Structures are given as C-alpha cells and as structure tokens.
Amino acid sequence: MQIFVCIKQVPDSGQIRVHPVTNTIMRQGVPTIINPYDLFGLEQALRLRDRFGGEVTVMTMGPPMAVDSLRKALTFGADRGVLLTDRVFAGSDTLATSYALSYLIRKAGETWGAPDIVFCGKQTIDGDTAQVGPGIARRLGLSQLTYVSGIDDMDLTDRQILVRRRGDHGVQVLRSRLPVMVTMMEGSNEIRRGTQADALRAARAEIVQWNAATVGISDTSLCGLRGSPTVVKKVFAPTARDEKAEMISTEGISPSGMAEALVDQIFSRQPGLRDDLFRQAAGH
Amino acid sequence: MTHEHFDAIVVGAGPSGNAAAYTMAQRGLKVLQIERGEYAGSKNVQGAILYSDALERIIPDFREEAPLERHVIEQRIWMMDDSGHTGMHHRSDDYNEQKPNRYTIIRAQFDKWFNRCVREIGVTVLCETTVTGLIADEHRRIIGVQTDRDGDGIFADVVVLAEGVNGLIGQRSGLRKELRPEDVALAVKEMHFLPQDVIDARFNLRGEEGVVIEAMGTVTDGMIGTAFLYTNRESISVGVGCLVSEFAKSGEATPHGILDRFKAHPSVRALLEGAEIKEYAAHLIPEGGYRAVPDLVGDGWIVVGDAGHFVNAVHREGSNLAMTTGRIAGETIANVLGSCLACTRDNLQAYVTQLQETFVMKDMKKYKNVPRMLEHGGHNIMDIYPRLLNRSAQTWFRVDGRDKKSKESEILRSARQARGLTGLLGDAFRLARAWR
Ligand SMILES: Cc1cc2nc3c(=O)[nH]c(=O)nc-3n(C[C@H](O)[C@H](O)[C@H](O)COP(=O)(O)OP(=O)(O)OC[C@H]3O[C@@H](n4cnc5c(N)ncnc54)[C@H](O)[C@@H]3O)c2cc1C
Numbered sequence: 001m002q003i004f005v006c007i008k009q010v011p012d013s014g015q016i017r018v019h020p021v022t023n024t025i026m027r028q029g030v031p032t033i034i035n036p037y038d039l040f041g042l043e044q045a046l047r048l049r050d051r052f053g054g055e056v057t058v059m060t061m062g063p064p065m066a067v068d069s070l071r072k073a074l075t076f077g078a079d080r081g082v083l084l085t086d087r088v089f090a091g092s093d094t095l096a097t098s099y100a101l102s103y104l105i106r107k108a109g110e111t112w113g114a115p116d117i118v119f120c121g122k123q124t125i126d127g128d129t130a131q132v133g134p135g136i137a138r139r140l141g142l143s144q145l146t147y148v149s150g151i152d153d154m155d156l157t158d159r160q161i162l163v164r165r166r167g168d169h170g171v172q173v174l175r176s177r178l179p180v181m182v183t184m185m186e187g188s189n190e191i192r193r194g195t196q197a198d199a200l201r202a203a204r205a206e207i208v209q210w211n212a213a214t215v216g217i218s219d220t221s222l223c224g225l226r227g228s229p230t231v232v233k234k235v236f237a238p239t240a241r242d243e244k245a246e247m248i249s250t251e252g253i254s255p256s257g258m259a260e261a262l263v264d265q266i267f268s269r270q271p272g273l274r275d276d277l278f279r280q281a282a283g284h
Numbered sequence: 285m286t287h288e289h290f291d292a293i294v295v296g297a298g299p300s301g302n303a304a305a306y307t308m309a310q311r312g313l314k315v316l317q318i319e320r321g322e323y324a325g326s327k328n329v330q331g332a333i334l335y336s337d338a339l340e341r342i343i344p345d346f347r348e349e350a351p352l353e354r355h356v357i358e359q360r361i362w363m364m365d366d367s368g369h370t371g372m373h374h375r376s377d378d379y380n381e382q383k384p385n386r387y388t389i390i391r392a393q394f395d396k397w398f399n400r401c402v403r404e405i406g407v408t409v410l411c412e413t414t415v416t417g418l419i420a421d422e423h424r425r426i427i428g429v430q431t432d433r434d435g436d437g438i439f440a441d442v443v444v445l446a447e448g449v450n451g452l453i454g455q456r457s458g459l460r461k462e463l464r465p466e467d468v469a470l471a472v473k474e475m476h477f478l479p480q481d482v483i484d485a486r487f488n489l490r491g492e493e494g495v496v497i498e499a500m501g502t503v504t505d506g507m508i509g510t511a512f513l514y515t516n517r518e519s520i521s522v523g524v525g526c527l528v529s530e531f532a533k534s535g536e537a538t539p540h541g542i543l544d545r546f547k548a549h550p551s552v553r554a555l556l557e558g559a560e561i562k563e564y565a566a567h568l569i570p571e572g573g574y575r576a577v578p579d580l581v582g583d584g585w586i587v588v589g590d591a592g593h594f595v596n597a598v599h600r601e602g603s604n605l606a607m608t609t610g611r612i613a614g615e616t617i618a619n620v621l622g623s624c625l626a627c628t629r630d631n632l633q634a635y636v637t638q639l640q641e642t643f644v645m646k647d648m649k650k651y652k653n654v655p656r657m658l659e660h661g662g663h664n665i666m667d668i669y670p671r672l673l674n675r676s677a678q679t680w681f682r683v684d685g686r687d688k689k690s691k692e693s694e695i696l697r698s699a700r701q702a703r704g705l706t707g708l709l710g711d712a713f714r715l716a717r718a719w720r
Pocket residue numbers: 006007008035037038059060061062090091092093094095097101119120121122123124126127128129130131132133230231232
C-alpha cells in the first residue's frame with residue numbers, strides 16, 4: 001500500500017512576534033514546526049502501514065529549509081521524504097499550492113506506485129483555509145473525506161475504506177472507494193515517538209528534491225504569485241479593548257462560593273438581568 | 285542484528301559538543317552526536333557573547349554565514365548602589381575592524397547554525413534524543429551509550445561528554461561527583477525586544493555596533509553575583525546570576541526578584557523602556573574554577589566544556605573555553621584513532637597535557653583562588669565597596685563650597701569606617717592574591 005502525507009512547514013505561532021512599531025509579523029528567527037494538524041494524518045498513515053504493510057511518503061512544497069520538517073517526519077517513522085522546491089512557487093495561494101502539489105503527487109505515484117490514500121491536515125495554523133486538501137482531491141479525482149475522526153476499516157482487495165467523519169450534527173460513518181484524500185481531525189490520535197532506528201535512519205536519509213520541471217509542470221503561469229488570484233488587501237493588528245477582564249480569586253473559596261461571586265458580579269454589571277430572570281421564572 | 289559502531293559519540297550539541305564533533309568529522313572519523321533538545325540550541329539560554337578566536341580556529345570563515353547580532357565596540361563595567369552606578373566605559377572605533385573580536389549572538393540561532401555545519405561535514409545528528417546512560421564493558425571501559433528511544437545501545441570507541449554543567453550522565457556513571465552549590469551560579473536572563481533604531485539611539489550605536497554592560501553591586505543584595513546587559517540587533521539581553529549557595533543562604537532572594545530589581549534600577553530602567561519581553565530562561569553556570577574541574581579523561585571517555593567546569597567567571601568567558609576544549613578533545617581522539625591506538629585513559633591524557641599549554645588551563649589556574657576569596661570577602665565586594673565608591677564619587681563631584689582637601693579626607697574616613705583599616709588591607713591583599 002502507498003500512503004502519501006502532505007505536510008506544511010509553518011512558523012511556530014507560539015513564538016511569532018509582532019513588530020511593536022510597524023505591526024507586521026516578524027518572521028526572522030521564528031522557529032518552524034510541522035503544521036500540527038498534519039501530524040494526525042501522519043500518525044494515522046503510520047498505523048495503517050503497520051497494519052497493512054506498504055510505505056509512507058511525506059511530501060511538501062516549500063523553500064529548501066523545509067527539508068527539516070521532512071526529516072523530522074522521518075524521525076517519527078515515515079519511510080521517505082520528498083521536497084518540491086522552486087523559485088516559481090514563491091507566493092503561492094491555495095489554488096497555486098494545490099496545483100503544484102497535485103503534480104508532485106502524480107510524479108511520486110509514477111515513481112513509487114500510485115497512492116491509495118493521500119493524507120492532509122484539516123487546515124494549517126498560518127493560512128487556515130482548509131482548501132489545499134480538497135483542491136488536491138479535485139485535481140487528482142480522489143474521493144474526498146474531510147474532518148475524519150477515525151478509520152474503522154480498510155479492505156485493499158475490495159479497495160474500500162470505512163471512516164467516521166465529524167459532521168455538523170453528529171458523526172457520519174462513510175464508506176468510500178480507494179483512492180481517497182483524507183483530512184484528519186485534531187485529537188484523533190497522538191503522534192508516536194520514533195525508535196532509535198527511526199531516528200538514525202532519519203538523520204542519514206537523503207531527502208528527494210524535485211523542482212517544477214522534474215514533476216512535469218510546464219505552464220509556470222499557474223504557479224506561485226502569477227498563478228495566485230488571492231490578493232491581500234490589508235494587514236492589521238486588532239486594537240486592544242479598553243475593558244479588562246475581571247478576575248475572581250479562587251483561593252480558599254468553595255465551588256458554590258465561586259459561582260455566587262460570579263453571579264453577583266454579573267448582576268452588578270447588568271442590573272436589569274436579575275429582575276428579567278425572576279420575571280421569566282415566574283412566568284413559567 | 286549487528287550493532288552499529290561509531291568512532292565517537294558526542295553527548296550534547298552546545299558549543300563544546302559541536303566543536304568536538306566538527307573537528308573529528310573533519311579528520312575523517314565516523315561520528316554520532318546526540319542532543320536531547322528539539323534542535324541544537326533549543327535548550328540553550330538566549331543572548332550571549334561570542335568570542336571569535338575560539339571559533340575561528342574551527343571554522344575560519346564563520347563570519348560569512350553564522351547568525352551574528354552585533355560586534356562589540358563598547359564595554360561598560362558598573363559598580364552599582366541603590367541609586368546609581370560608578371564605572372568604567374571603554375569604547376573604540378578600532379573594534380570596527382574587518383574581523384571583529386567579539387559579537388553578541390542569540391544562542392538558539394547560533395547553536396543551530398553551528399550544528400548545521402556539523403551535519404554538513406558528515407556527522408550523524410540525533411535530536412530529541414536523550415542519552416540515559418553509558419555502557420561499560422567488564423573492564424569498566426566505556427563502549428557506548430543508551431538512549432531514551434526504543435532500541436539497543438549504540439557503540440563507539442570513545443564517548444565525548446559535552447552534556448553541559450549538570451554532568452548528569454558522567455555523575456550517574458560514577459565518573460564524577462555531584463555539583464556543589466558553592467560551585468555553580470544560577471542565572472536568569474530575558475530578551476527585551478526593541479526596534480533597531482531605538483537601540484542604536486539609546487546606546488549611541490551605528491550599524492552593527494554593540495555594547496556590553498557588566499554590573500555588580502547592591503542589586504544582588506550582597507550575594508555573590510553579577511548582572512549584565514547586551515545589545516542584540518533588535519533586542520536586549522538582560523540577566524543576573526548568583527551562586528546557588530547564596531540563594532540557599534539568603535532563603536528569601538529569588539533570581540527573578542533580583543532581575544526585576546536590576547531592570548527597575550535608575551541606571552537601567554530607561555535603557556529598557558517600552559521594550560516587549562519575550563523570552564525568559566534560567567540556567568546554571570559552573571563557577572567553581574580550577575579546583576572544581578573533575579577528572580577529564582578515562583577509558584573510553586573524555587569531558588569537554590561546561591561538563592568539565594571550564595568557565596572563567598571573572599571574565600565571563602564560557603563558550604570559548606567550551607569550543608577550545610571540544611576542539612582539542614576532537615584532535616586528540618583523531619590522533620589516537622589515527623595511530624590505530626585505543627582510546628584509553630593514558631592515550632587520551634594528551635588532551636589534558638595540551639590544555640595546560642592553552643589559555644584555558646592557564647586562566648583557570650590564574651583565578652583558582654577567586655572562588656575562595658569571594659566565599660570569604662564576597663559581601664564586601666558586592667555591597668560595601670559599591671556603596672563606598674558611589675558615595676565617594678558623589679562627595680567628589682558635588683560642588684558645595686567645601687574644599688577638595690576636606691573632601692579627600694572625608695572619602696578616606698568613610699572608607700575606614702566602612703571596612704576598618706585592617707579590613708581594607710586584607711581585602712586588597714586577598715584580591716591581589718586571587719588575581720595573581
Ligand atoms: C488571504 C490570504 C492571503 C495570502 N497571501 C499570501 C501571499 O501573498 N503570499 C504567500 O506566500 N502566501 C499567502 N497566503 C498563504 C497561502 O495561501 C497558503 O499558505 C497556502 O496556499 C496553503 O494554504 P493554507 O496554509 O491555508 O493550507 P490549508 O488549505 O489550510 O492546508 C490544508 C492541508 O494541506 C496541506 N498543505 C498545505 N500547504 C502545503 C504545502 N505547501 N505542502 C504540502 N502540503 C501542504 C497540509 O496537509 C495542510 O494541513 C495567503 C493566505 C490567505 C488566507
């Protein structure tokens with residue numbers, strides 16, 4: 001079985017600073033991490049491989065330094081990493097990103113075998129659009145299973161997969177034909193700690209590096225900034241609200257005492273509320 | 285399954301481990317380096333001074349690629365009392381040279397860069413992996429390490445212990461004793477972000493120029509310790525450090541309490557105004573000096589950097605001693621293995637012999653009495669003298685109708701009152717002896 005996992009290297013949002021004067025994001029020196037949502041897909045991929053055999057290939061489109069993320073993914077136990085990197089991809093929006101990734105996936109499929117499942121994260125923590133996964137699925141004609149919280153079963157001879165999906169009003173159980181594109185929900189699993197052998201292999205692995213031409217992209221007008229219709233209209237930092245949160249001390253106070261303090265606090269702020277509530281209660 | 289064998293395993297990817305690993309790989313050895321942090325530098329305290337010389341001997345053209353913040357053109361040394369400071373400033377345009385001698389750096393970035401050089405020269409680096417113990421054979425020779433990841437031991441001809449000040453692995457394996465509270469300082473440090481032009485204006489700097497302030501005095505509440513402030517490109521590192529034993533003795537003082545006091549001090553406050561604090565870190569510094577240096581070599585092992593207690597606390601040098609000991613250890617191992625010899629205690633002894641010839645051991649020996657002197661006269665140096673100095677300066681500089689001669693006698697009188705003549709002479713004598 002071939003499983004591909006798309007990962008994106010993102011700035012660690014916990015460590016981003018906003019320039020005190022210009023209000024722009026200061027990216028310099030901010031450590032990068034694998035988009036946390038992508039790790040749920042990676043772990044699910046590793047579990048399927050452990051059960052059904054095959055290989056897990058992690059891939060990303062990004063600058064040369066994105067090899068660090070791929071190597072890290074190998075430390076968790078993935079079998080190989082592929083980086084698609086080329087100046088023409090700079091400034092890609094979701095449309096251009098999914099265009100490039102679909103070529104990457106196609107080329108990887110020709111090289112190591114067509115994927116049975118392509119995993120993506122639910123969304124990224126920097127772009128947050130959740131559009132890239134579906135964009136890939138559409139371009140490659142994969143069935144699309146988003147917000148999956150668990151994979152119940154898979155049958156490689158019948159080429160079917162049974163998943164649970166978080167819907168608006170509950171959990172959907174869906175059966176689909178392979179190949180599929182799956183985005184995993186957060187919390188559906190926890191990324192494993194790779195073994196010593198995984199760590200040693202990852203430290204020495206050659207990361208495959210391809211460019212636009214290697215994956216067969218000839219029309220670069222659909223790539224990068226040129227292929228990105230999204231325009232940023234304005235960047236701003238929301239102004240801080242004047243009103244400060246009030247804290248209620250919890251030290252040495254029982255839960256009911258805390259609740260009372262909270263209710264008192266609310267009623268003192270909203271004098272009419274108490275009467276409204278009493279009136280409503282009386283009316284029922 | 286046959287076990288994988290390396291020529292050398294380096295525990296830790298700080299300056300000493302990186303220097304050792306780089307040197308050995310450059311000489312053709314098969315090296316494995318293991319670091320517990322997510323990446324090299326992730327566990328290291330932010331903001332520091334880099335001394336070019338030690339690094340130049342390993343990577344001569346480091347200036348082209350290393351993440352450097354500012355080169356230091358000015359050094360300020362302050363003796364502080366509660367309301368001000370008296371001190372010495374040294375600044376020279378000569379430091380705006382082709383190859384500056386000192387730089388401010390941000391350790392997380394610098395260590396990461398250094399470690400990338402280590403990888404590029406062929407070292408296998410495992411991060412997020414903690415060495416949990418050393419493996420010994422039946423002759424108590426160290427032959428490998430155990431890690432916290434699932435798997436068997438990893439084996440090598442020699443293990444380089446570059447694990448930093450705590451030295452837990454060496455300690456656990458009985459190669460060294462536990463650290464004494466009198467021999468280590470606890471330092472806390474913060475990064476304060478400010479726009480580059482604001483820093484330039486506040487410190488009278490242009491371009492990449494930087495300033496270092498080192499201070500001692502009443503901020504540490506009489507405890508033996510120092511405070512410091514360095515300018516980075518877009519941030520300022522501030523910190524304080526005091527001996528662990530002093531905190532224990534005081535019972536009340538806390539490192540961040542002292543740091544807060546330093547930041548609020550009238551001499552410092554304005555320098556930090558409007559800055560945004562981002563990072564906070566605490567770390568130990570080995571300050572026991574020469575007498576606290578543990579055994580450095582044994583059968584199959586060698587100790588470098590902070591793990592070997594190589595810090596010159598008087599001059600605030602650490603990373604350069606770490607790099608130098610790492611480099612010389614690496615050269616020694618390469619020589620031993622290159623001559624088809626075993627890494628026995630006797631063969632590794634060349635490392636210690638060679639260190640004696642360098643500034644590392646010479647400086648460690650020069651200041652070997654300083655820790656003892658501070659243990660006895662520390663309070664005077666940290667508290668009485670700074671007060672005395674600042675009071676005398678005020679007496680001298682205030683123009684108030686009194687003649688200079690009476691001012692001189694007042695200054696002398698207050699000195700005698702503060703310490704007594706024998707005390708003064710004793711302190712001078714001890715200081716001179718410790719410095720010798
Ligand atoms: C309004 C707006 C304006 C933007 N403007 C710019 C701009 O001017 N310049 C610029 O460079 N960027 C810009 N971006 C960011 C850029 O559009 C996205 O970072 C990029 O297209 C991926 O989208 P995303 O991060 O929302 O991913 P999502 O769609 O949220 O990601 C879902 C999943 O797709 C996969 N994935 C996403 N990206 C990659 C990748 N590169 N490699 C492998 N897998 C991946 C991952 O599995 C990820 O979890 C902008 C984003 C927005 C919302």
